[in-house]
Amino acid sequence: MKEINIKYSQAVKEALEKGLPVLALESTIIAHGMPYPENVATAIRVEEIAREHGAVPATIAIIGGQLCAGLEKKEIERLGKAGYKVPKVSRRDIPFVMASGGMGATTVASTMIIAAMAGIPVFATGGIGGVHRGAEKTMDVSADLEELARTNVAVVSAGAKSILDLKLTLEYLETKGVPVVGFGTDEFPAFYTRKSGLGVDYRIDDVAYLAKALHLKWSAGIEGGVLVANPIPEAVGMEFEQVEEAIQIAIQDADRLDYEGKRLTPYLLGRIKELTDGKSLEANMQLVFNNVKLGAQLAVAYSKL
Numbered sequence: 083m084k085e086i087n088i089k090y091s092q093a094v095k096e097a098l099e100k101g102l103p104v105l106a107l108e109s110t111i112i113a114h115g116m117p118y119p120e121n122v123a124t125a126i127r128v129e130e131i132a133r134e135h136g137a138v139p140a141t142i143a144i145i146g147g148q149l150c151a152g153l154e155k156k157e158i159e160r161l162g163k164a165g166y167k168v169p170k171v172s173r174r175d176i177p178f179v180m181a182s183g184g185m186g187a188t189t190v191a192s193t194m195i196i197a198a199m200a201g202i203p204v205f206a207t208g209g210i211g212g213v214h215r216g217a218e219k220t221m222d223v224s225a226d227l228e229e230l231a232r233t234n235v236a237v238v239s240a241g242a243k244s245i246l247d248l249k250l251t252l253e254y255l256e257t258k259g260v261p262v263v264g265f266g267t268d269e270f271p272a273f274y275t276r277k278s279g280l281g282v283d284y285r286i287d288d289v290a291y292l293a294k295a296l297h298l299k300w301s302a303g304i305e306g307g308v309l310v311a312n313p314i315p316e317a318v319g320m321e322f323e324q325v326e327e328a329i330q331i332a333i334q335d336a337d338r339l340d341y342e343g344k345r346l347t348p349y350l351l352g353r354i355k356e357l358t359d360g361k362s363l364e365a366n367m368q369l370v371f372n373n374v375k376l377g378a379q380l381a382v383a384y385s386k387l
């Protein structure tokens with residue numbers, strides 16, 4: 083366990099010292115991914131779910147310029163309340179937000195970096211960033227994909243939203259050698275829906291088997307992450323057509339209003355919520371809970387190896 087540069091919560095520190103399962107969680111989903119107060123309620127419930135399934139939650143963020151693994155409830159509350167005022171921190175931003183001495187909300191990419199530094203191999207979130215639609219012109223490709231290519235952390239997500247070009251996202255991951263595992267599915271899930279029409283590299287139904295594959299990859303020195311795609315539960319999944327229609331409108335609006343760069347994803351998420359009368363937010367919360375459960379189970383299985 084490296085102590086350099088990271089401030090651990092007491093629970094996370096103890097668990098890492100004892101080799102007990104820890105699950106990393108991101109904070110952009112809190113500050114930018116959902117509105118207040120649902121974001122704070124979700125983040126706190128997520129931590130409980132991790133514990134219920136045997137893993138110590140390590141929500142990752144920058145607080146007071148420090149890289150943190152494990153937050154206090156009041157820190158989660160502050161992050162959630164400040165929302166968009168908190169800078170979104172990807173790989174490039176980490177040193178600058180540290181130097182500012184303020185707060186930063188970590189994306190999948192920066193959460194992976196900090197989790198790896200802290201010695202936490204499993205991380206659960208909602209959805210990852212990817213190749214945006216129209217990327218052939220805009221070159222908007224999330225730094226999350228590059229991070230998956232280089233950092234040894236397994237990321238449990240519900241796939242990626244179809245605000246992205248999912249086919250190109252999977253091509254990119256293939257080129258970078260990032261395995262895409264469908265947990266209990268042959269189809270790559272598209273966040274709000276279980277369907278995308280696209281496949282995965284490996285369908286795995288058993289957490290112990292997945293933990294073993296992760297262990298073998300990293301023991302062999304094969305660098306990089308693994309994307310574990312866990313479909314939204316059937317009962318709360320949305321109709322593909324409804325989601326697709328909302329996404330089309332949101333993308334057109336974003337284009338008209340000139341949203342781009344790091345502001346694009348949060349704008350699209352908020353607009354889709356409006357267009358689906360809040361249904362997308364409820365689905366979003368449920369799929370995060372489902373991913374955290376699997377992430378905790380995976381952390382437990384991995385810690386036994």
Ligand code: PSU
Pocket residue numbers: 108110111114115172188189190191208209210211212223224225226243273343344345347351
């Ligand atoms: N996708 C979602 N919800 C999110 C994000 C992505 O469905 O909250 C956040 C994650 O933190 C992800 C980041 O790492 O957006 C990707 O942003 P960008 O496309 O700017 O790299």
Ligand code: MN
Pocket residue numbers: 222223224225343344
């Ligand atoms: Mn981007």
